[in-house]
Amino acid sequence: MPRSEEPAAPFPNAPQRLAGLSDGDIPPAARAALEAWWPPFNLHRVLAHNPPTLSAWMVFGAHILRNNTLDVRLRELIILRIASNARSTYEWGQHAGLSRRLGIPDQDINRVIAGPDAPGWTPLEQAALRGVDEMMSGFSVSAATYEILDQSFSTQQWIDYVMLVGEFILVALTLNVFQIARDPGLPDMPEQA
Numbered sequence: 001m002p003r004s005e006e007p008a009a010p011f012p013n014a015p016q017r018l019a020g021l022s023d024g025d026i027p028p029a030a031r032a033a034l035e036a037w038w039p040p041f042n043l044h045r046v047l048a049h050n051p052p053t054l055s056a057w058m059v060f061g062a063h064i065l066r067n068n069t070l071d072v073r074l075r076e077l078i079i080l081r082i083a084s085n086a087r088s089t090y091e092w093g094q095h096a097g098l099s100r101r102l103g104i105p106d107q108d109i110n111r112v113i114a115g116p117d118a119p120g121w122t123p124l125e126q127a128a129l130r131g132v133d134e135m136m137s138g139f140s141v142s143a144a145t146y147e148i149l150d151q152s153f154s155t156q157q158w159i160d161y162v163m164l165v166g167e168f169i170l171v172a173l174t175l176n177v178f179q180i181a182r183d184p185g186l187p188d189m190p191e192q193a
Helices: 029-031 042-047 051-066 070-088 089-101 106-114 123-138 143-150 155-177
Strands: none
Touching: 029 143, 042 051, 042 070, 042 106, 042 155, 051 089, 051 106, 070 106, 070 143, 070 155, 089 123, 123 143, 143 155
């Protein structure tokens, strides 16, 4: 498929393509879906234009973020790798900040940019990050990556891993397509290696 121009990501000076709703303009159905996330993030404000989709997505998104069976450190490294690959400064900022609050050192957060071959990862972390790269480029994982992950993951963790990657690719895609402005105070994404 030919491209007439490269996508604008990241887009620090570009206008947001779809404006988020103000507190007073968020429909009651969307407000109900966002009750646990009030005040809403800019992403939520954009998705509030479609309350049924927002409501359904919030249930899945909250589950896969808060109730999956992966270790929280591994979960956040995976999300940061997706953000890095997608060049999603918003997703990076949200999850770099959350990672810090969870006690993940800045050196590990920033090392995600360098990828799975950077020194310092455990074999599981390296394989999980490599799996993100493989899923984002080829929509599967290699036999070698699968074998390493399969030594550590239960069946439930495998499902949560794939669903987590899919969920945060969806989030990055939404953020990038609509060029949603980062919420105030979010850290910048380091330069790509």
